[in-house]
Amino acid sequence: MKENEYSGLDFSDLTEGPSLTRRDFLKTVGGGIIVLYWVGGTSELEAQARGRSYPEDFNAYLKIGSDGRVTCFSGKIEMGQGVVTSLAQMLADELDVSLESVDMVLGDTSVCPWDMGTFGSMSTRFFGPALRAAGAEARSVLLELAAERLETTPNQLAVEDGVIFDKNRKEKRVTYAQLTDGKTIIRHAKQKPALKTPAEFKVMGKKVLRRDALEKVTGKAKYAGDIRLPGMRYARILRSPAHGAKLKSVDTSAVEQTKGASLMRDGDLIAVLHKNFDEAGAALEKIKATYEEPEARVDDETIFEHLLAHSGNGNEVDKGGSLETGERLSEVVVEQKYQDGYVAHATIETHTALAQVEGSKATVWVSTQTPFPIRDRIAEAIGLAPANVRVITPFLGGGFGGKSPGQQAVEAARLAKLCGKPVQVARTREEEFFYDTFRPAAVVRIKSGMTKTGKIVLWDYGVYCAGDRGGKLFYDVPNHRMVSSGSPFGGGSSPHPFGTGPWRAPGANTNTFARESQIDILASKAGMDPVEFRLKNLKDERMIRVLKTAAERFGWNAAKSPSGRGFGVACGIDSDTYVAHIAEVEVDKKSGHVRVKRVVCAQDMGLSINPEGAQIQIEGCITMGLGYALAEHIRFKGGKILDTNFDTYEIPRFSWVPKIETVIIKADDAPAHGGGEPAIICMGAVVANAIHDAIGARVVQLPLSPERVRKAVATSV
Amino acid sequence: MTETFSFRLNGKAVSVNTDGERALLWVLRTDLGLTGTKFSCGISQCGACTVLVDNKAVRSCAFPMKDIRGKEVLTIEGLSSDSKLHPLQKAFIKYDALQCGYCTPGMILNAYSLLLANPRMTQTEIIQGMEGNLCRCGAYMRIIQAIEAAAEEMKGGNAK
Numbered sequence: 001m002k003e004n005e006y007s008g009l010d011f012s013d014l015t016e017g018p019s020l021t022r023r024d025f026l027k028t029v030g031g032g033i034i035v036l037y038w039v040g041g042t043s044e045l046e047a048q049a050r051g052r053s054y055p056e057d058f059n060a061y062l063k064i065g066s067d068g069r070v071t072c073f074s075g076k077i078e079m080g081q082g083v084v085t086s087l088a089q090m091l092a093d094e095l096d097v098s099l100e101s102v103d104m105v106l107g108d109t110s111v112c113p114w115d116m117g118t119f120g121s122m123s124t125r126f127f128g129p130a131l132r133a134a135g136a137e138a139r140s141v142l143l144e145l146a147a148e149r150l151e152t153t154p155n156q157l158a159v160e161d162g163v164i165f166d167k168n169r170k171e172k173r174v175t176y177a178q179l180t181d182g183k184t185i186i187r188h189a190k191q192k193p194a195l196k197t198p199a200e201f202k203v204m205g206k207k208v209l210r211r212d213a214l215e216k217v218t219g220k221a222k223y224a225g226d227i228r229l230p231g232m233r234y235a236r237i238l239r240s241p242a243h244g245a246k247l248k249s250v251d252t253s254a255v256e257q258t259k260g261a262s263l264m265r266d267g268d269l270i271a272v273l274h275k276n277f278d279e280a281g282a283a284l285e286k287i288k289a290t291y292e293e294p295e296a297r298v299d300d301e302t303i304f305e306h307l308l309a310h311s312g313n314g315n316e317v318d319k320g321g322s323l324e325t326g327e328r329l330s331e332v333v334v335e336q337k338y339q340d341g342y343v344a345h346a347t348i349e350t351h352t353a354l355a356q357v358e359g360s361k362a363t364v365w366v367s368t369q370t371p372f373p374i375r376d377r378i379a380e381a382i383g384l385a386p387a388n389v390r391v392i393t394p395f396l397g398g399g400f401g402g403k404s405p406g407q408q409a410v411e412a413a414r415l416a417k418l419c420g421k422p423v424q425v426a427r428t429r430e431e432e433f434f435y436d437t438f439r440p441a442a443v444v445r446i447k448s449g450m451t452k453t454g455k456i457v458l459w460d461y462g463v464y465c466a467g468d469r470g471g472k473l474f475y476d477v478p479n480h481r482m483v484s485s486g487s488p489f490g491g492g493s494s495p496h497p498f499g500t501g502p503w504r505a506p507g508a509n510t511n512t513f514a515r516e517s518q519i520d521i522l523a524s525k526a527g528m529d530p531v532e533f534r535l536k537n538l539k540d541e542r543m544i545r546v547l548k549t550a551a552e553r554f555g556w557n558a559a560k561s562p563s564g565r566g567f568g569v570a571c572g573i574d575s576d577t578y579v580a581h582i583a584e585v586e587v588d589k590k591s592g593h594v595r596v597k598r599v600v601c602a603q604d605m606g607l608s609i610n611p612e613g614a615q616i617q618i619e620g621c622i623t624m625g626l627g628y629a630l631a632e633h634i635r636f637k638g639g640k641i642l643d644t645n646f647d648t649y650e651i652p653r654f655s656w657v658p659k660i661e662t663v664i665i666k667a668d669d670a671p672a673h674g675g676g677e678p679a680i681i682c683m684g685a686v687v688a689n690a691i692h693d694a695i696g697a698r699v700v701q702l703p704l705s706p707e708r709v710r711k712a713v714a715t716s717v
Numbered sequence: 718m719t720e721t722f723s724f725r726l727n728g729k730a731v732s733v734n735t736d737g738e739r740a741l742l743w744v745l746r747t748d749l750g751l752t753g754t755k756f757s758c759g760i761s762q763c764g765a766c767t768v769l770v771d772n773k774a775v776r777s778c779a780f781p782m783k784d785i786r787g788k789e790v791l792t793i794e795g796l797s798s799d800s801k802l803h804p805l806q807k808a809f810i811k812y813d814a815l816q817c818g819y820c821t822p823g824m825i826l827n828a829y830s831l832l833l834a835n836p837r838m839t840q841t842e843i844i845q846g847m848e849g850n851l852c853r854c855g856a857y858m859r860i861i862q863a864i865e866a867a868a869e870e871m872k873g874g875n876a877k
Contacts, residue, residue: 079817080815080816080817080818080854081816082816100858117794122828149749203822208809209811209813210810210813210815210816212818213809213810213813213815213818214810215794215807215818216809216818217802217805217809217810217815217818217821217825218753218793218796218797218802219751219753219754219792219793219794219821219822220753221818222752223752223755223819225752225755225756226746226752228750228752230780234747241837275747276739276743276747276748277743277746277747277756278739278742279736279739279743280738280742331778346853347817347819347853348755348757348763348765348817348819348820348851348852348853349755349757349817349819350756350757378836388720394817395817396817397755397757397817397818397820398816398817398819398853398854400853406809426756428759429757429758429759429760612813616813616816616856616859618852618856619856619858619859620816620855620856621855622855623855623856623858624853624854624855645758645759645760646758646760646763646851647762647764651851652855652857653851653857654843654844654846654847654848654850654857654860654861655844655845655848656857657857657858657861661859684784
């Protein structure tokens with residue numbers, strides 16, 4: 001790809017509904033005009049959180065072509081979460097153009113403004129305001145230009161679909177395309193324009209279908225593994241059998257005798273290259289390697305004691321009142337420990353990258369959530385300046401927090417540099433499980449106390465190795481403390497025996513499971529309905545509203561748990577978004593099998609840019625969440641991962657899907673909060689609480705597997 | 718051992734010189750450049766690589782080239798004809814029945830094979846027939862709706 005070319009998503013033919021016109025993805029930047037504007041200060045929250053902000057100098061966020069089409073540049077990436085649609089909605093609305101005229105260029109480090117990555121439900125919350133400000137300022141600059149051209153004042157002008165006209169004489173008009181044609185505009189709006197209010201929205205807040213669906217249903221959508229370059233080679237890399245294993249001996253002679261295969265070695269990196277992926281794999285199998293494996297000290301059963309023993313003292317992250325007072329006031333005390341195993345990301349697309357190194361420049365197509373940080377890592381690994389490395393991010397086949405490390409991109413770049421040809425590295429499913437940065441196994445310990453009438457007065461909360469996200473108590477408890485110990489991240493001095501990292505709403509799934517289970521135990525001991533018990537202990541108006549909305553939609557009738565009905569409730573906060581779930585389950589006491597029949601979710605996410613997309617994210621969260629709630633956990637022995645494919649690692653299937661109902665609470669006057677993660681955080685607790693309500697047995701370890709349900713039944717009698 | 722394998726692919730005759738032990742998936746994706754068929758698990762456990770061979774859904778990651786001679790292969794690239802989307806493709810768009818889209822070609826082709834065999838499936842039959850296709854984003858509910866809608870549009874007629 002030439003430097004001035006980029007691959008974008010062209011939506012020009014979507015105006016007439018889905019059709020199969022041939023589309024040319026390659027367009028040149030030249031020929032259009034890039035409107036530049038100041039976006040400093042629009043992302044202060046993010047800057048504070050990460051120590052770096054979106055560029056505070058002029059930056060191209062959009063281009064208006066001579067054909068009137070608008071191209072939006074963003075360092076965010078599309079992994080299914082729908083920013084390809086919602087970001088375009090924001091820009092179209094602020095710029096006053098139709099959604100159909102906006103094309104998206106995402107995650108291309110050479111043409112998009114810097115971005116730290118797509119995670120943490122931050123695209124809409126933090127990049128969104130920057131993009132909207134950009135659109136508003138561009139519109140304002142165009143109005144000034146139009147006023148000069150039409151010899152009037154900007155406030156005499158109005159805009160519709162990229163056409164600026166005189167409010168009194170509609171024929172006095174000029175289009176955005178005419179204004180920008182043949183010139184480069186570098187100027188700021190004289191006054192910083194205000195963003196539109198919800199009442200002014202024409203595109204935001206409306207339900208819009210995915211804009212990338214046509215490519216995806218026809219097989220034309222390109223993922224990193226679908227890029228083809230002349231002379232490219234597929235690499236398969238020698239992998240060790242266990243984390244911590246050391247290569248003792250290697251005999252690669254058989255590869256050298258295999259037709260079409262070539263061996264590459266760069267320090268610890270030993271790879272077979274071939275013009276076919278499968279044949280590279282067949283040649284790799286001929287390598288004879290022996291390893292020295294460390295003694296397995298921990299496995300998926302003993303990990304919890306190990307984590308507790310290696311978590312250190314921890315940090316007090318939240319505190320209020322006095323625990324001594326809480327103890328004194330407590331008439332009922334409940335102490336409980338909760339556990340949560342390692343969970344895989346299991347994206348259907350494995351980590352993939354294609355690297356091309358030509359002289360002092362490299363271009364790398366990567367399946368990654370973090371193109372800019374990966375660019376820097378590649379540059380360091382192959383000795384180039386970051387400016388000479390271009391990372392292009394095609395569609396991702398799922399991410400969920402797992403596609404940030406970028407090891408495959410570094411490997412591809414090292415091999416491409418070594419062999420002088422473009423090299424693709426695509427992980428096999430087995431490699432994917434081995435190198436996954438799993439959701440960390442974790443332990444939570446809670447000591448809580450309440451009065452006989454069900455007022456919680458004590459909450460002493462300790463989380464080990466999951467991190468504190470989602471753990472802060474939103475119930476009104478006067479005496480409380482939260483301590484977070486041990487790292488959720490693997491590597492280095494971490495207690496985790498292999499890589500761990502963010503997994504959709506990191507930490508919040510574990511913390512919500514523990515907290516909401518504990519609340520249910522208290523409610524049950526108080527002899528109170530679990531919804532009423534929560535409302536009695538809540539003062540947060542947003543949470544009260546969300547919980548009441550879910551209960552109303554579900555048709556909740558108060559009853560003490562266990563009621564035998566199999567109804568459970570859980571609520572939580574993530575990425576400033578409030579969620580409450582109510583589920584109905586059916587439990588086979590004999591087999592321990594749990595069937596989730598219905599899940600209602602109410603969500604307050606502030607302004608919802610695309611309510612259709614938001615609803616889909618909720619449905620996806622609930623469906624994916626069934627996996628960690630009911631079945632998913634990685635079995636391992638020391639550094640050896642025992643679940644390496646979908647034959648033993650179960651993820652949700654068609655038959656698991658319950659009836660899902662979502663209610664998005666209208667809150668347009670509040671800023672847009674996160675939408676990709678919040679609705680997954682309650683899934684462990686809501687199912688655990690529903691199981692308890694069904695059969696009176698409580699499971700305090702995720703997943704709520706048939707074996708654990710049977711055990712809980714046996715011990716509860 | 719390299720041999721010549723002749724078969725029909727998306728309605729056209731093709732010949733490939735390759736080793737008969739190689740899987741159809743890789744020949745499609747690399748030798749023939751049809752990347753709509755996706756690799757994911759490599760052991761027939763996820764359905765991302767589903768294509769039709771003589772109107773039956775197969776996992777192309779485990780389908781050897783030596784069995785392909787004289788067969789009719791359909792991939793996602795060949796499902797739409799005369800620039801017209803198949804009712805399943807239209808329904809997947811209309812019902813937003815996808816997120817990342819990586820499993821989508823396999824989902825659509827598996828559903829297509831089911832509709833060829835039985836144009837009037839119940840919802841239970843759809844779920845049973847689709848059970849081996851995995852979607853991590855959690856689009857299952859909408860995929861079921863899309864398949865039902867496509868079947869409805871075809872009014873029980875031939876899925877082709």
